[in-house]
Amino acid sequence: MGRPRRRTAIVAAVLLVVVGVPVLSALFGGFERTSGGEIAVVRNGGFFDDNKIRQVIDPGSGRVWIGLYSQVHKYPAQQRFYTITSEARKAERSGVDVVTVPSSDGVSMGIEGTLYFTLNQDHTALKNFDDKYGTRKFRSADGKTFNVYDGDDGWSAFLDQIVRPVIDNDLRSQINSFRCAELVSSCALVQNSSAPKTAQAVGQQQAQSNNANIAKVQNAINTSLAADLEQTLGGKFVTNIHFNLVRITLPDKVQDAVDRAQAAFAQVSEAQAKVATAKAEAAANQARQNGYNKCPTCARIEELKALPQGITVYAPGNPNGSLLRGK
Template identity: 25%
Template sequence: MNRKTATALIAFPAVLILTGCSISTSPDEAGLIYDAGPLSKTSFQECVAPSARVFYGPADQSFTYPAGQRTYVFGTGEESDIATITVADRDGIDLGVVGQLRFTLNTDCDTLVQFHEKIGLKYEGGQDWPGILAVYLQQPLRKAITEATQGMTWRELYQDPAAKATWEKRVKDTLPAAIEQATGGEYFTNIDLSLQKPVLPKELTDQLLATQRAAEAAIAQEEENRRLELKAQGERALIDLYGADNYVVLKAIEDGKIQILPVPQGAIINLPAGDR
């Protein structure tokens, strides 16, 4: 073997290392590596756990998916993943539903491979995560909320805490099966849900506000009537005690219409003849 051939053989492994690739997963990620060489059929090679780094060949492929609990927010805030969900109650009144859906993607190796090959590959190898959630979480969520709301009225959900709790529980109980039906497997686990009080249509909110203001005005009027009645009772008691004429004088003194000047004991007071 000449020197030139030996040098080439020694350098060859270094070329493989320099042209190879690696996948580094964060603590909330899990990965997959597929053998995708030009002379072989693409096939699964290995799973990559969270917080790991694995090297693979230059022709192979790697994919990453979320690991650990995730939160899917629906509402109007900046942190929301999707807008408020609109459903109709038993009377056909449109209600806005705001809340949070918590879940975990099942990253068990065999299950994650199935999820990737069945669903992830249709969404850019899992890179279009919002697209996956829109189909396999959002649609089942809408279905579960719609079915739970159809049997209740907005007044029950908005004003009765017990009815609202029952409604929320119905959604929680039916949601896992709806998600599994949509995905065709137990790919999402640890599903939990919290729903806020439904958002009413503006015209209905305005009516409730007007009713509340009218009720508050009625209460205020009742309080004023009670105050006036107590005052009248006190005046009648004074009239009975002092007589009507004396009460008029007493009232005039209280209102400042008649001034009373203090007179020292023994002082002589001269009154005009007409005032005697």
């Protein structure tokens, strides 16, 4: 009697481990919740279920039942950004990341900026987004592949492969409608001109115009990006789009030419200052001499004031020396 009972107990324990643990795990895993900064799309994943979308869990939810073995795709619910910059630590891509586009007069210009946007949290739009992009992988700049819902790495890979080409194309279209000097004042220093101007004159006359042109570029990009992203993505999946153009840089050779031109203007300014100083000193000396001619006594007084300390005898007519010091 003892052995059968013991054998039954062992079999029951094995069954409990083999069957009970997975069942309990599935039951506890059938609940899910989201934090305040994420929204989730739930897909069926049971043995006898299809893989269609089951539900959407809004940000900051409590625990909700999502079914056994369901798949949860969590997406960011707060504002996101995509940065293009030459500073490797801040760029989305590794290394130096600048969009290089030509101006209307053929000067290659490096564009740096940041795109701000928010994922559309409308449930219908979010379900369509998950159908289109949550069911595939994206390759990041370093060659690895991720799902779009795989945290920051997955989101960056999606932006880099799908959104970045749209940004590049819009920047190219807008920058190409302006001349280099209309966006960067210093371009005027090294481009052909019938009446060359000083660096100061160029800066004073074009700084305000350049700011206005950069604002036009930003506004145009914000408008075109919204339409182009909707068309490229196949739906209005991102909202509150805003591109902030941070900096426009010139190619190294062009920048070197600008630096040389500015240095040359600085040397000219320095020489002009020396000439002005010399003229002022000459005019002062001439005025002083005219005063002495009209007042010889005044000239003699100035001579006495200029004598060194300790002089006791002053003999201007003495050929052996006019100054004698006292002992």
